[in-house]
Amino acid sequence: MSVKVWVAVAAALLAVLLVPPLLTPGADSGESNQVRALRVLVPNSPGGGYDITARTAAKAMEDADLLRNAEVFNLPGAGGTVGLGRTVGERGNGKLIMSMGLGVVGAVYTNKSPNSLLDTTPIAKLIEEPDIVVVAKDSPYTSMQQLVDAWKANPGTVTVGGGSAPGGPDHLAPMLIAKAVGLPPKTVNYIPFDGGGELLASVLGGKVAFGVSGVGEYRDQIQAGTLRVLAVTSKDRINGIDAPTLQQSGVDVEFTNWRGIVAPPGISPTDKAKLVEVFQNLQKTPQWREALQRNGWTNAFAPGDEFGTFLESENKRVATVLKDLGLA
Amino acid sequence: MEQLLDGFATALTPTHLLLAAIGVLLGTAIGVLPGIGPAMAVALLLPVTYGMEPTGAFIMFAGIYYGGMFGGSTTSILLNTPGESAAVVAAFEGNPMARKGRGAQALAAAAIGHFTGGIIGTILIVLLAPFVAKHAVDIGAPDLFAVMVLAFIAVTSVLGASRIRGFASLLIGLALGLVGLDEMTGQQRLTFGSLHLADGIDIVVVAVALFAVGEALWVAAHLRRKPFEPIPVGRPWLSRADLKRTWKPWLRGPVIGFPFGAIPAGGAEIPTFLSYVTEKRLSKHKDEFGKGAIEGVAGPESTASASAAGTLVTMLTLGLPTTAVAAVMLAAFQQYGIQPGPLLFQRESGLVWALIASLFIGLTLLLVLNLPLAPLWAKLLRIPRPYLYAGILFFASVGAYAVNADIFDLLLMFVIGLLGFGMRRYGLPVLPAIIGVILGPAAEQQMRRSLQLSDGSLTGLVNSPMAIVVYVVIVVILFFPLLKRFLPKPPVAPAEEREKVDA
Numbered sequence: 160m161s162v163k164v165w166v167a168v169a170a171a172l173l174a175v176l177l178v179p180p181l182l183t184p185g186a187d188s189g190e191s192n193q194v195r196a197l198r199v200l201v202p203n204s205p206g207g208g209y210d211i212t213a214r215t216a217a218k219a220m221e222d223a224d225l226l227r228n229a230e231v232f233n234l235p236g237a238g239g240t241v242g243l244g245r246t247v248g249e250r251g252n253g254k255l256i257m258s259m260g261l262g263v264v265g266a267v268y269t270n271k272s273p274n275s276l277l278d279t280t281p282i283a284k285l286i287e288e289p290d291i292v293v294v295a296k297d298s299p300y301t302s303m304q305q306l307v308d309a310w311k312a313n314p315g316t317v318t319v320g321g322g323s324a325p326g327g328p329d330h331l332a333p334m335l336i337a338k339a340v341g342l343p344p345k346t347v348n349y350i351p352f353d354g355g356g357e358l359l360a361s362v363l364g365g366k367v368a369f370g371v372s373g374v375g376e377y378r379d380q381i382q383a384g385t386l387r388v389l390a391v392t393s394k395d396r397i398n399g400i401d402a403p404t405l406q407q408s409g410v411d412v413e414f415t416n417w418r419g420i421v422a423p424p425g426i427s428p429t430d431k432a433k434l435v436e437v438f439q440n441l442q443k444t445p446q447w448r449e450a451l452q453r454n455g456w457t458n459a460f461a462p463g464d465e466f467g468t469f470l471e472s473e474n475k476r477v478a479t480v481l482k483d484l485g486l487a
Numbered sequence: 488m489e490q491l492l493d494g495f496a497t498a499l500t501p502t503h504l505l506l507a508a509i510g511v512l513l514g515t516a517i518g519v520l521p522g523i524g525p526a527m528a529v530a531l532l533l534p535v536t537y538g539m540e541p542t543g544a545f546i547m548f549a550g551i552y553y554g555g556m557f558g559g560s561t562t563s564i565l566l567n568t569p570g571e572s573a574a575v576v577a578a579f580e581g582n583p584m585a586r587k588g589r590g591a592q593a594l595a596a597a598a599i600g601h602f603t604g605g606i607i608g609t610i611l612i613v614l615l616a617p618f619v620a621k622h623a624v625d626i627g628a629p630d631l632f633a634v635m636v637l638a639f640i641a642v643t644s645v646l647g648a649s650r651i652r653g654f655a656s657l658l659i660g661l662a663l664g665l666v667g668l669d670e671m672t673g674q675q676r677l678t679f680g681s682l683h684l685a686d687g688i689d690i691v692v693v694a695v696a697l698f699a700v701g702e703a704l705w706v707a708a709h710l711r712r713k714p715f716e717p718i719p720v721g722r723p724w725l726s727r728a729d730l731k732r733t734w735k736p737w738l739r740g741p742v743i744g745f746p747f748g749a750i751p752a753g754g755a756e757i758p759t760f761l762s763y764v765t766e767k768r769l770s771k772h773k774d775e776f777g778k779g780a781i782e783g784v785a786g787p788e789s790t791a792s793a794s795a796a797g798t799l800v801t802m803l804t805l806g807l808p809t810t811a812v813a814a815v816m817l818a819a820f821q822q823y824g825i826q827p828g829p830l831l832f833q834r835e836s837g838l839v840w841a842l843i844a845s846l847f848i849g850l851t852l853l854l855v856l857n858l859p860l861a862p863l864w865a866k867l868l869r870i871p872r873p874y875l876y877a878g879i880l881f882f883a884s885v886g887a888y889a890v891n892a893d894i895f896d897l898l899l900m901f902v903i904g905l906l907g908f909g910m911r912r913y914g915l916p917v918l919p920a921i922i923g924v925i926l927g928p929a930a931e932q933q934m935r936r937s938l939q940l941s942d943g944s945l946t947g948l949v950n951s952p953m954a955i956v957v958y959v960v961i962v963v964i965l966f967f968p969l970l971k972r973f974l975p976k977p978p979v980a981p982a983e984e985r986e987k988v989d990a
Contacts, residue, residue, distance in 0.1 A: 204526070204811070211818055214533060233527075234893065237668070237685035241893075244682060269673040270685050315942040325673035350939050351670055356808040356817070360751040363805070364624035366940060375821065379806055379828025453824050486673050 194437050197229045200257040202242025204235040211454070212285065212418045213258035216438075219446035225437050238266025238324065240274070247274040249423040253430030256282060260418035264473055265326030268481045277474060279421035280431055281467040283438040286451065287415040287459035289393030290332045291402070293377060293386050294369045295362055303390045303408035306369060307340050314346040320367035322355035325486060326477075328416040329358075332371045332392055334480045336405065339412045344483045362386065373416060374400065375455055393457075417459060419466055435463045491613060494840030498848055503546050507845050510547035511852045514554015519562055524571045525555030526811035533819055541823040542838050546845040548819060549799075552812050553605055553846070556792050557853050560597045564784065565590055565867055566879045568699040570886065573755035573791045575694045575925075576763050579918060580776065580783030582698070587779050590865035595725050596781050597788040598857040600737050604789030605850040607741040608748070608796025612803075612843060619749045619797075620804035620829065626750040628936035629948050633957035635930035638757055640961055641764040642926070647777070647916035656915045659906070660923020663688055664931075671935050683895040688903075690756065692887055693924045696900045697917045699883045701907020703876040708908075710873065724862075733785040736766050740789025741796075748797020751809055755794045756925045762790040796846070803827050803839060 199217055201210045213231050220226040234242040239259060246257040259276070267275055292303065300306040310317045314337075321329030330351065334344040350367060352358040355376040362370040363385060374397060380386040381400060388402035392414040396404060405412045422434055441447050442460050451458055461469060497503065517528045529548050536544035559574035564581030577597060584593040646653025666677045667687030678684040725733070740762055747758035766786040767776045776783055801807045806828040808814035820827050825835055832839055868875065887900040910917060934948070941947020949955055 210530065211822075214530075215822075235686075236893075237682040240685070241682050269668065270682055271675065271680070272682060318940055318942075324668065324670060348939060348942060350936055354808070354814065356806070356814065357751045359805065359807050360624045360801075361627065364627060366627045376806055376817075379826040379830055383829040385829060454821060 193225060193227055194229075194433060195227045196254055197226055198255045199229060199231040200242050200246060200255060201231060201233045202235060202239035202257060202259060202263065204233060207235075208262075209239070209258040209260060209418060212260075215450045215454070216258075216285065216420075216441060216447070219444055219450055220437065220441055222446045223440070223444040225440050225444075237270045237272070238326065239263035240266050240270045240272035243267070243272060243276065243279070244274050246421065246423050247278045250425045251427075252423045253426040253434070256420050256422050256434060258418065259421055260328075261331070261416050261473065261477075262323060262327045264470075264477045265328075265331060265481065268478065269324070269326035269486050275474070276421065276470055278424050280424055280426055281463055281470055282420040282422050282431070282434050283463065284417055284419035284459055284461040284466040284469060285438070286456040287393070287417045288373050288375065288456055289391050289397060289415050290329065290371055291374050291377065291391050291400070292336075292369060292371055292389045292405075293362055293381075294389060295365050296385050296387055298365065298369070298387065300369065300389065301387070303403070303405070303410060306389055307410065309368075310337075311340060311342055314342055315348055317368040318348045318350055320350050320352055320358045320361050320370040322352055322358045322370075322372045324351050325349070325484070326481060327351075329355075329372050331477060331480055332412075332414050334484065335412045335414055336371075336410055338480070338483070339405075339410050344480060345485075378455070415457075415459075419461075419470075431463065438462070490836060490840045491844060493837070494842075494844035495847075497542060497837065497841035498546060498844040503543055503841070503845065504848070506543045506547045507550045507849050508852055510550020511554040511557075511849050511856060513547075514551035514556075515558040515853070515856065516554075517551065518555040518558020518560075518570055518574075520570070524811070525552050526815050528555070529812060529815045529819065533815070533822065536819075541820075541825060542841050544819065544823075545816070545838065545842050546849075548816055549842060549846055550849045550852075552795060552816070553601070553792065553849050554853055555812075556605075556795055557598060557601050557857050560601070560784075560788055560791075561594060561864055562882070564593045564597060565864060566699065566882060567702055568695050568879060568883050568886065569691060572690045572694075572925075573759060573794075575690065575756065575921060576759040576787040577784055577791075578694070578698055579763060579787075580780050583777065583779035584781065584784065585779075585865065585868060589779060589781075590868055591862040592725055592729055592781060593779075593784050594861035594864055595858060596729070596733050596785040598854060598861060599725075599733070600740060600785045600788035601792040601857075602850055602854040603737040604740045604744060604792035605796060605853075606847065607738070607789075608745050608793035609843065609846045609850070611741065611745050611793075612796055612800050612846075616800050616804050616832070619800045623749050623751065623801050623805065623807075625951075626953065627951060628933045628940060629951050630953040630957070631750070632930060632933035632937055632948060633954040633961075634757070635926060635933055637957055637961055637964075638761060638764075638922075638926055639930065640964060641761065642919060642922050644764055644767055645916070645918045645922065647918070649914070652913075652915045653919050656910060656917065657919035657923045659910070659915075660693075660920035660925075661927040662923075663693060663903075663920070664924045664927030667928075670932055671939065681895075683893065683899075687928065688899065688924070689896075690921075690924055692896060692900050693903055694921055695883045695886060696903035697907035697910070697920060699879050700900060700904025701911055701917065703880050703883075704904060704908040705911045706872065706876050729781055732770075732772070732781055735769075736762075736782045736786035737789045739765065739769075740786050740791075741793035744790035744793030745797040747790075748794030748809065749800050750797075751801070751807060754810060755791050757929065758794050759787040759790050760922060760925065762786040792850075799846075803831055803842075804829065806831075 199213045201213045203209050217229045217231050249255050294300050319333045323329040337344050337347045355372045358370050358372055361367050388400055390405045390408050391397050391402050392405055394413050528551050559570045560577040563569040563574040563577040565585050567578050567582040569575045569578055581593040666684050668685045743762045744758045766782040770782045772780055798809050798813045801809055802813040808817045887896045937947045
């Protein structure tokens, strides 16, 4: 068997396996309101929050015939700002959208990204996920008030764990709480963990005094009684979790992690309207409702410009906190 | 036990068996192909599996997970281009073996190593799951930092002939490891304002660049001066002498790998490296290390698979993903409305036991698939060197590009590749640099985390029993040579032992 045959076989294999994903389907849009050949950029790695949101939404929209030939691809890096840079760079491209969320807002500051989310075209806010303030079952703290008292007395030793890097949602929430109870954010001893999972181990093992993270990964532990939730950060109580909101516990903070969709700047008004409409229609599909239920997400739909206003206010809120910490 | 048998009954139905087979085939292919790791493969398949019932989907995912481990070491050994971080250590001894014409043996040692590691690891899941679940969370940052210190001490044994060059190389690795956003404070370090560097440099990119690209450039620079001969392909099977040298490393692997996989932030890189160093220390053929010692493939590979099994324990019992694949699988569980955690074994016992049973089946399938393939893969090296290295460079480039579809990674790989070429030119060993990239950031993170947890007090580094035990071990290792002077000398090993080694 000659070398050439082997090389040819290898080359053929490679061509078959690698070429299709590198090419974009180049279909033009039809007359119906179905969007074709949309590319969805996910600015974090497979399995991350934006990834699951994007893939779930794309699947639901394809099943409901709102989309055809949608392609979800990942461009992770620098808390989502690498993907943001790409999106902002594709000015006028009405066939690209980016899945994003609160984390990207903070990452823009911590990474000193030259591009801001305010440069993009906001399409829709999709979902919300509240954070919880959580301790192990044998922790001395049984109420938010107790925790706050101990925290104010000794901010250095009452350590806070969170599942995100500085600038991310789990970092912002305790900083906002600290500010609200009169503790300078700089004194907060925040310990970042690589995701909610790693944080969970530290909360369970009593390594950190308390943790702040999304509720998703913790439901089972809460039900099993190994974790105690002191408060939820959303405006209303959460179904199935026996804990007051922060406001009910005397801390004037309302905070939710949210995710949404933005498009490149300078896209045509028709393209924008079409994209907003697709996501509006997504709300009505049973597939999406089921996905919300399955993932424990709260529907928080806000179309185009409404989302834009929200994005601006979130941007301001994040910037103030990070400025206090010297990160922005 | 009965539950496990029920699990086998579920897993052995034709549909599930077929899904397991698809999983291991896909996993192996993905492991061999550059750029797509098992984590991405599972994520890409998630939407496809929505329509399936969960048991089938997870049987397939488990196949991909273990299959990726098997496949990943193939390119590592043959082409010196590890496809994922768990396979980096396999290249240390595996590639020199392949170049000596013992590629088939290296692949077989790796495959059987994965099999034993995986089987023992899975048995440990069955036996120890509740115990591990209870104690994994007790391991904290101080303990992990102590283990890192131990690993740093172990680095001295891979420094090579010249200490200074070894340390220089280690420092290069540590410097590369510093690049990126500081995880604790969010400050930028050595990023030169580039967003692409904010997440640091991936260990796979460094390993591929230093090993494969540096090597290819080096060979290209010397090609005209050296006689042109293809790499020999020796006998395909493990000899009796090989088996004698590998059975112990295979069995030792899980001892190191399983606990590491189970603890948060354990991963597979550090245990595989520790296994490598242990095998080097215990081997009767120390002089062969660096030139293709089969123990150095068998041990780490068994460790890698066992750590994969350990990962599944914490994921299933605590809902705590310790690796990227576990994180994606966790997301998959949630897609089905199943929440892994302390209640999973009671609520979904059918699913869990079928999954565990399918792990045994998947591993057996993988061994059956991979052993006969080993000699075939090894024939790849018959390709004349210019074509072979062109192919390696091509694969390395595709791999670096495919991860993020980003030109920057490609440039980064070639720049580090040039560095690797320079290191070869000036006789700097490449290994310590790789270890520096693996250990540096991990050790820094754990040390700073421990100090932050204790609010800056140094006692925070030694306030747990496990950390103290590890430090005692370190002290004993360091002072053992001194102690040995006062002990009666053991009889000198007979000299013929060394000559028995087949070249």
